[in-house]
Amino acid sequence: MAAVTTSTERSLNRLAIVGVLIVTMIFLAPIYWIASTAFKPRNLSTTIPPTVVFTPEVSPFVKLFTKRSQLRTPPTPEEYAAAPWWERMVFDGGEKVVRDGKGNVQWSGYPSRFMNSLIVAIVSTILAVGMGTLTAYGFSRFKVKGEGDLLFFILSTRMLPPVVVAIPMFLMYRAVGLNDTHLGLIILYTAFNLSFSVWLMKGFMDEIPKEYEEAALVDGYTRMQAFFKVVLPEAATGIAATAVFCFITAWNEYAFALIMTNRRAQTAPPFIPSQVGSGLPDWTVIAAGTLLFLLPVAIFTFLLRNHLLRGVTFGAIRK
Amino acid sequence: MAHIELRNITKTFGGHTALKKLNLEIEDGQFFVLLGETGAGKTTTLRLIAGLEKPTSGQILIDGVDVGDWGAAERDVALVLQQYSLYPRYTVRENLEFPLKSKIRRVPDDEIKERVGRAAKTLRIEHLLERKTDRLSGGEMQRVSIGRAIVRKPRVFLMDEPLSALDAKLRESLRTELKDLQRRLGATFLFVTHDQIEAMSMGDRVGVLNHGHLVQTGTPKEIYDNPRDTFVASFVGSPPMNLIKGSLVGGRAVISAKTFELPYEGLATSGADNRPLTFGIRPEDVVLESGAPVAAKVHDVENHGVEKIVTLRIDDTMLRATVPASTDVEIEQDVRFAWNPRKVALFDRNSGVSLRHAG
Secondary structure (H helix, E strand, O other): OOOOOOHHHHHHHHHHHHHHHHHHHHHHHHHHHHHHHOOOOHHHOOOOOOOOOOOOOOHHHHHHHEOEEEOOOOOOHHHHHHOOHHHHHHHHOOEEEOEOOOOOEOEOOHHHHHHHHHHHHHHHHHHHHHHHHHHHHHHHHOOOOOHHHHHHHHHHOOOOOHHHHHHHHHHHHHHHOOOOOHHHHHHHHHHHHHHHHHHHHHHHHHHOOOHHHHHHHHOOOOHHHHHHHHHHHHHHHHHHHHHHHHHHHHHHOOHHHHHHOOOOOOOHHHHHHHOOOOOOOOHHHHHHHHHHHHHHHHHHHHHOHHHHHHHOOOOOOOO | OOOEEEEEEEEEEOOEEEEEEEEEEEOOOOEEEEEEOOOOOHHHHHHHHHOOOOOOEEEEEEOOEEOOOOOHHHHOEEEEOOOOOOOOOOEHHHHHHHHHHOOOOOOOHHHHHHHHHHHHHHHOOHHHOOOEHHHOOHHHHHHHHHHHHHOOOOOEEEEEOOOOOOOHHHHHHHHHHHHHHHHHHOOEEEEEEOOHHHHHHHOOEEEEEEOOEEEEEEOHHHHHHOOOEHHHHHHOOOOOOEEEEEEEEOOEEEEEOOOEEEEOOOOOOOOOEOOOEEEEEOHHHEEEOOOOOEEEEEEEEEEOOOEEEEEEEEOOEEEEEEEEOOOOOOOOOEEEEEEOHHHOEEEEOOOOEEHHHHO
């Protein structure tokens, strides 16, 4: 079909490609901004116009992972020479790395917040997708009394911006001791994602012919075995797509994490901007933290990309 | 192998009655065909026997045991569907092994291998064993489906229109194969179809379903020669039986006075005189001859190779006749015809029931 293309078609094609490139660049600009800032020396981070050409350095990452304090007096040449390469970068910035009594380097709060984010996002995604898949299977395969009403009720939990209930939620969480706990955030994010997960998975379940399970039932398998052996592999695409969306929501959530957590269970989103607070804001450190924060979602999405391509185009599942 | 009996089965879905007081008996080793239109309740019957649905009322007995409370897995039946019965992510071999790997069966590995090999050989799919099922043709898929049924040695084979999705040529050859397979296995088959040719050519016995009622059961010959009502008469046979309104006056079939009267020599039918009737006559029992009693015009001619199907027009009445292909007929030609007076079936016009069955 494509064998015959006129010259107008060809130039139209070229025009389209140029258009796509421009739009892509607009979309990628913020990511470029963050990425470049994360490698800039501090004094170049806020120049106007922005500095485009600079010698990249990793000092923002060193600062991101270490606890630092202001230098009152500059380090002596001996101190400077004895310090490892990364500590010198901190000295260069007019700060010093905080050490405990035995001389061990103190970590900043970032690694633990990052871990918190991972724990909360992964566990809540597994819960939301797992429960959503089972619920969707039930709605899809069995006659449920008041099915329409129940599904509407499940959907209705999305009709309100979640922040509206933040204050009562906070009071309730404090009353039962769930604030600043992993479990608290996991419950919250699972609840946010569950309705979405049920609806999305129901669409996928409806697409799987029930004949597959029935064949397994007749072949001597229980409903449960049939579900795991036959339905679940067929639903893998849908599960992957749902998981990516749930993970992104849980990973990026800011408002509730800010309200409900402050230390032990704090996730990365409220932590990163809190670095702005002390002294003059060091935008390079914030950019470094943000850049690392973007990676898990990017990796997760990349790993599941084959499933996603089929998953987000509904009805395109091979019957 | 098993004997199956359905007693007074009724099945409703919400307000819709799919089956009404159905009684059915399938003998051990029999090839039973359930024939009916879409929505007649054939698939429902099959699913009830398989245990995928529960009857609203009535009993299902397999080998004399009421299996009402048994799940699908315990009934030990095999199901072959029109499509979707193969697991798409598995190879042919994995599909064939699947029923044997069920925990309730516990078949040892070497026996699984042996049984899969034998089934593959029987169905001539040995070369496909390592192939993924999405790379099979329709006929190959159905062979594998049947294979998945026979590896298990089930008590009953239930087949839900297994040939309907195939093209005509393949359907014909698989029809023969399936019948042959059933004879070799000596197994009980319940075969559901809307295709009367499949029913006639394969069934030891045929049951005709209409709107959830089992209208007639019998051998294909009984059903063809002696349909119980006008529904069966028009459903079985291609082209179907001619059904024309008329009445019986002094031993003659009168369709319209003077112009269309033919003799009737069927069974003595007391009380058939002067009541509204429907006459049924198979196209092959209508003969074209010069000197025959009724005049007609040729309305249409269909050439089928060995024979021609001629549609005759007598005033407003249409009548089909099967004639040898060598017969020269043209559209709008004037012809004369008669029928075989012993082969005429009489149906009550109101109820549609054959007088022979009602009497």
